[in-house]
Amino acid sequence: MTDFVVENRLFDPAEALPRGELAALQAARLVETVARAQAVPFYREAFARAGVDPASVRGLDDLARLPFTVKDDMRAAYPLGLLAVPRARIARVHGSSGTTGLPTFVAYTRRDLDTWAGLVARFLTAGGLRPEHLVHVAFGYGLFTGGFGLHAGIERVGAGVVPSGGGNTPRQVLLLRDLAADALICTPSYALHLAEVVREAGLGPSDLRLRLGHFGGEPWTEELRQALERELGILAFNNYGLSEVIGPGVSGECAARRGMHVAEDHFLVECLHPETLRPVPDGEVGELCFTSLTKEAMPVIRYRTRDLAALDRSPCPCGRTGARMGRVVGRSDDMLIIRGVNVFPSQVEEALLRVEGTAPHYLIEVSRPGALDEATVKVEVRPADFSDEMRRLVALRDRIDREIQAVTGVRMTVELVAPGSIERSAGKATRVVDRRPPGAR
Ligand SMILES: [Zn+2]
Structure with missing residues (x-):
C-alpha cells in the first residue's frame, strides 16, 4: 500500500458551484444546446415526432419532454450525420469500435477539445495528479478516446506524459521501472495484467515508483481496486466517460472515493428505470442518460448509455457540488x-x-x-x-x-x-x- 496522500484541490472553481447557480447555468446551456441541435436533421425530426417545439424549451423542467437518443441513431447517421457544425470546423474525429461492423464516429471542434482537456484535468487533479508528476499512459492512441483524451488532460494539469500506448506488456514494465512514472493510466483489467507481468519479472511495487492509478473504460469492482492497490502499491481512482458523450471526463472520483462527481456544468445526468424510462430515486440503480450542455460539433440530447449505476446528490466532504455516480454495475445490454x-x-x-x-x-x-x-x-x-x-x-x-x-x-x-x-x-x-x-x- 502506498503512503501517498491526496490533498483536496479543485482544478476549476466551477466544480464547486452552489447548486442554485449550477441549475441556472444548466438551464441557459440547455436552451443553447437545443437550438444548436436544430442544425441536425435527425434532431429536427426527433423533436417534430415528439411534438416538441424547440422554442418552447426554456429550462430544466422541459428536459423530460425531449426525445431520447440511442446508439442505433448514431449508427444510422454513419459516418457524420449528427454533425451540428460545418465540416470545416472539425478539429478531430474519434470513434468507438463497434464489436460488429462499423465504428461510430464522434467529431470535436477546437473548443470541444479544449473543454474535454479541462474535464479530464478535473478528475486527474481530484485524484491527486500534480504538475510535478510523470504519467504512463497505456491506453491505445487512435480512434479510441482513451489515449488522446487522457494525454490532453495530463498536459492541461501540467504533468509529464509517457505516451506508451497499448500492447507489448514487458516493454511497458521496462518503461514503468526505468522512467519511474508516478501514475499509471489504462483500463483496470490491463492494470491487473501489468501487475502480473511485473510479478513474473521478479519485480514488486518497490521497484516501480507508482503512487497513483487512474482507471476507466470498463466497469470494475471495489475488490479489483483493492487488488490493484496491493499489487502495484498505488491509490487507484475510478473515472467514467464514453465517446458518444465526450470521452473520459464525464465523471471521476475525488479523494473521498465515494462515487464519481459528474461534470454537471457540461452534462445533464438522469438516472432512469430501463423499462419505464422514468427517473429512479437517488441511491437506486438505473440507466444513466446524458445531455451535453456545451458541445458544439456533436451535441447529444438524452443519450441513453445503457450503463447501470446509482446517483448520489448528498453533499461530499470535498466541496464539489456535482452529483456522484456509483460504479457502473453493468450494462442493460450486457446483462x-x-x-x-x-x-x-x-x-x-x-x-x-x-x-x-x-x-x-x-x-x-x-x-x-x-x-x-x-x-x-x-x-x-x-x-x-x-x-x-x-x-x-x-x-x-x-x-x-x-x-x-x-x-x-x-x-x-x-x-x-x-x-x-x-x-x-x-x-x-x-x-x-x-x-x-x-x-x-
Ligand atoms: Zn467529492
Whole structure:
C-alpha cells in the first residue's frame, strides 16, 4: 500500500458551484444546446415526432419532454450525420469500435477539445495528479478516446506524459521501472495484467515508483481496486466517460472515493428505470442518460448509455457540488439472463476476488445444450497454485463455485484453467461468450 496522500484541490472553481447557480447555468446551456441541435436533421425530426417545439424549451423542467437518443441513431447517421457544425470546423474525429461492423464516429471542434482537456484535468487533479508528476499512459492512441483524451488532460494539469500506448506488456514494465512514472493510466483489467507481468519479472511495487492509478473504460469492482492497490502499491481512482458523450471526463472520483462527481456544468445526468424510462430515486440503480450542455460539433440530447449505476446528490466532504455516480454495475445490454436470473459479469468478478489463489481473469460461456441454460466460468489459477496437488485445486474450485452462487444466485460450472490461457486485451476485456441462439438470450 502506498503512503501517498491526496490533498483536496479543485482544478476549476466551477466544480464547486452552489447548486442554485449550477441549475441556472444548466438551464441557459440547455436552451443553447437545443437550438444548436436544430442544425441536425435527425434532431429536427426527433423533436417534430415528439411534438416538441424547440422554442418552447426554456429550462430544466422541459428536459423530460425531449426525445431520447440511442446508439442505433448514431449508427444510422454513419459516418457524420449528427454533425451540428460545418465540416470545416472539425478539429478531430474519434470513434468507438463497434464489436460488429462499423465504428461510430464522434467529431470535436477546437473548443470541444479544449473543454474535454479541462474535464479530464478535473478528475486527474481530484485524484491527486500534480504538475510535478510523470504519467504512463497505456491506453491505445487512435480512434479510441482513451489515449488522446487522457494525454490532453495530463498536459492541461501540467504533468509529464509517457505516451506508451497499448500492447507489448514487458516493454511497458521496462518503461514503468526505468522512467519511474508516478501514475499509471489504462483500463483496470490491463492494470491487473501489468501487475502480473511485473510479478513474473521478479519485480514488486518497490521497484516501480507508482503512487497513483487512474482507471476507466470498463466497469470494475471495489475488490479489483483493492487488488490493484496491493499489487502495484498505488491509490487507484475510478473515472467514467464514453465517446458518444465526450470521452473520459464525464465523471471521476475525488479523494473521498465515494462515487464519481459528474461534470454537471457540461452534462445533464438522469438516472432512469430501463423499462419505464422514468427517473429512479437517488441511491437506486438505473440507466444513466446524458445531455451535453456545451458541445458544439456533436451535441447529444438524452443519450441513453445503457450503463447501470446509482446517483448520489448528498453533499461530499470535498466541496464539489456535482452529483456522484456509483460504479457502473453493468450494462442493460450486457446483462445475462441465465435460467431466468439477471447476472452481470461484474458479479462473477466480485465472487472471484473473494477467493485467494485466483487471478481475476475469467470468461463466462453461456450455452443452451438442452432446455436449460448452462453457464461455465473459466477461471485462471495463479501459477503457484496451478502446480499444486489435485486435492487443493478441487477445494479451490468448490470455493469459487460457492462464492459465485452466493453473489449471483445462479449455479455455474467452474473450470480452472492454466495461468495466462485467457486472452488479454489492452482495451476492454471480453468477459462473456454467449453461444445461445439470439432469440433465446
Ligand atoms: Zn467529492
